[in-house]
Amino acid sequence: MYRLSKLRFGFPVGLFLMLLIDGAISQVFSVHMFRAPTAMVSHLVVLWLVCGAIFEADSSAFEMPLARWAAVAGAIFDLYYTGIFGIYIFIFPVVIYLTRLMVAYIRPNFLSGLLIYFIDITVVEALGYVASRAIHLNDMAGSTFLVNTLGPTLAFNLAMFVLLYFPIRWVYNWLR
Amino acid sequence: MQKFSFNRRLVIIIVCVIVSFALMTVSVTIRNKKSTPPLVQQFGNDIVGFVDRVVAIPTNGLSGSVSSLSELLNTYQENQQLKKQVSELAQTKVRDQTLAKENKQLKKEISLNSSLTDYSAVTASVITRTPSSWQNQVVINKGSSAGIVKNMPVMSGSGLIGRVAEVNKTNSKVELITDNNDTANRFAVQITTKSGSTVNGVLSGYKSTTGQITMNNITTKAKINKGDKVVTSGLGGVTPKGLYVGKVAKASGDDYGLSTKLYITPATDLSDLNIVTVAVTKQ
Numbered sequence: 252m253y254r255l256s257k258l259r260f261g262f263p264v265g266l267f268l269m270l271l272i273d274g275a276i277s278q279v280f281s282v283h284m285f286r287a288p289t290a291m292v293s294h295l296v297v298l299w300l301v302c303g304a305i306f307e308a309d310s311s312a313f314e315m316p317l318a319r320w321a322a323v324a325g326a327i328f329d330l331y332y333t334g335i336f337g338i339y340i341f342i343f344p345v346v347i348y349l350t351r352l353m354v355a356y357i358r359p360n361f362l363s364g365l366l367i368y369f370i371d372i373t374v375v376e377a378l379g380y381v382a383s384r385a386i387h388l389n390d391m392a393g394s395t396f397l398v399n400t401l402g403p404t405l406a407f408n409l410a411m412f413v414l415l416y417f418p419i420r421w422v423y424n425w426l427r
Numbered sequence: 428m429q430k431f432s433f434n435r436r437l438v439i440i441i442v443c444v445i446v447s448f449a450l451m452t453v454s455v456t457i458r459n460k461k462s463t464p465p466l467v468q469q470f471g472n473d474i475v476g477f478v479d480r481v482v483a484i485p486t487n488g489l490s491g492s493v494s495s496l497s498e499l500l501n502t503y504q505e506n507q508q509l510k511k512q513v514s515e516l517a518q519t520k521v522r523d524q525t526l527a528k529e530n531k532q533l534k535k536e537i538s539l540n541s542s543l544t545d546y547s548a549v550t551a552s553v554i555t556r557t558p559s560s561w562q563n564q565v566v567i568n569k570g571s572s573a574g575i576v577k578n579m580p581v582m583s584g585s586g587l588i589g590r591v592a593e594v595n596k597t598n599s600k601v602e603l604i605t606d607n608n609d610t611a612n613r614f615a616v617q618i619t620t621k622s623g624s625t626v627n628g629v630l631s632g633y634k635s636t637t638g639q640i641t642m643n644n645i646t647t648k649a650k651i652n653k654g655d656k657v658v659t660s661g662l663g664g665v666t667p668k669g670l671y672v673g674k675v676a677k678a679s680g681d682d683y684g685l686s687t688k689l690y691i692t693p694a695t696d697l698s699d700l701n702i703v704t705v706a707v708t709k710q
Contacts, residue, residue: 271475271482274555278483278565279490281556282699287605288635290560330468331475332557334458334564334593334600337450341443379559386451388608389561400560 261426262303262315266324269295274332284407289399291407294372296324298412300343301350301371302419305364308354310427317351318344338382345378346371361416365409372408376401458593462577469595476554476566476598483554487701543661543668546706549573553700554598563589563603565700570597574707580614580659580666583703586694587614587659587672591705604640605633605697616642616672617660618689624649627660630672634690638697639676642689651678657691667708 276293277284284291303317325340333339350367357363380396383389391400457464464472534542551569569575571594579591581601592602604614618626624647631643642657655675661668677690 267478268482271479271555272486273558274479274566275483275486277558278553278556279486282696285560285563285698287638287698292560293558327471327475329454330471331479331566332555332564333559333562334454334464335451336454336468337447340450341447380561382447382451383561385448386455390607391561404560 256427258315258423258426261422263320263323265422266296266299266320267327269299270324270327288395289403291403292376292400293411294375294404294408295411295415296328297343297346297371297375298368298408298415299419300324300347301364301368302416302423304347304350305354305359305367306420306423308351308359318347321347335383335386335388338379342375342378342382346375349374364416365412368412369405369409372405373401376404463571463594472595473570473597476568476595479554479566480568546667546708549575549705549707550702551705552702557600561606561608563606563697564592565601565603565703566598567601567703567705568598569705570595570599572596575599575705576665576707578665579708580670580706581703582670582695582706583700584695585671587670588693588695588697588700588703590614590666601703603697604630604693605635607632607635614666614672615660615662615664616657618651618655618657618675620649620651620655622650626651627662628689630691631688637690638693639690640673640693642691643686645687645689648687651675651687651689653677657689665708667706670706 273293273295276295284293300317300321303315307315307317321343322340325338325343326336328339328343329336350371353367353370357367359367380389380391380400384391463469549569551567551573553565554568555566557564557566567581575591575594577591577594580587581589581591587604589601589603589606591599593600614630616628616630618628620626626645626647626649628642628645630640632641633639634641653675657672657675659666659668659670659672671694673691673693675689676692679688679690
């Protein structure tokens with residue numbers, strides 16, 4: 252029962268916190284994460300959303316309005332971080348849609364979750380790259396993007412998934 | 428029925444893509460043309476910025492203590508070197524003060540109120556950084572209420588690091604010079620060569636593989652040496668004259684071999700920013 256659980260307030264608070272921690276991590280570890288020419292981009296907010304979709308499928312007791320909150324998180328991301336409205340407000344709900352599609356076929360656990368998260372991060376980064384190329388925010392070649400951005404970003408975010416999967420599951424169970 | 432739902436999904440996807448591109452185009456246009464974002468966006472950014480400050484306090488405190496621990500290790504050597512520099516610096520500072528005073532008097536003589544070199548500094552601290560690989564942006568904790576206007580130059584340590592890209596009431600976004608996007612406002616810079624001639628040009632981009640800024644549109648064929656200092660020229664816009672950018676690392680022909688292209692080593696580490704200074708000019 253989503254309506255009655257603590258998750259109703261806990262989920263948005265966690266989402267917003269993850270969104271801000273993304274920026275804080277990028278700022279504190281900027282020397283290591285944005286060492287030219289490579290860039291590691293932290294996507295903890297995506298991790299929180301994807302974990303939401305995974306645990307929702309896992310328990311199959313209730314449904315959460317994930318896509319709506321994903322759009323809200325995307326809107327804040329666009330306005331506060333990038334200043335270009337209309338990119339992540341669509342990408343984050345697409346990620347939720349994709350994840351729900353995948354968990355319908357694959358029974359989610361830690362390992363299959365890792366694979367799902369791999370695909371999600373690739374989609375987030377690829378769509379973000381295409382959008383920013385379209386409005387001339389960057390002039391990076393596709394191959395450069397794969398090597399310098401997508402590779403390190405995947406490595407960082409999968410490591411974060413491994414580290415944070417069980418803590419986040421504990422938080423979700425506590426909030427339920 | 429199956430066909431119907433597929434069509435509906437396709438329509439939704441196409442509408443979303445169109446709306447997305449429309450929104451992006453509109454916001455890029457607003458970003459380029461208007462001096463401030465729409466009120467709703469400003470208001471939202473101010474609120475998020477306020478909450479973010481609370482989140483940033485523990486993380487920045489943590490990183491501060493870690494970096495102070497690592498800095499402790501080479502403090503002794505640094506201290507020795509700095510002592511030498513300080514004694515030289517005192518002399519320079521006194522001379523600088525005398526010159527500034529003289530300059531002020533001379534300006535008074537010819538009744539010149541403000542020149543291109545005049546600016547006041549507003550110190551701000553960095554709240555957060557955009558988690559994106561192509562948008563090199565930081566959010567600072569001063570906005571239009573502190574007198575910051577769009578396109579003002581921002582410095583950190585000894586050199587120029589970027590310009591103000593978006594101004595809200597209590598925070599603003601700074602686009603670093605490492606950002607390579609098409610719409611970025613370029614700084615007009617100049618070099619005074621060893622022979623005394625002045626070379627004007629424009630900062631044109633950033634080469635991420637070497638970490639160097641490129642400079643184009645160079646006006647003369649004067650000989651430029653490695654190590655010549657590059658400063659802003661104060662031409663065209665709100666940038667004051669004489670902000671230090673970096674040193675010339677290499678001169679080469681540009682992509683078409685028609686003009687000279689310079690590579691500049693930036694004066695500060697552009698990835699490690701905590702406290703920045705915005706140069707506020709009188710308008």
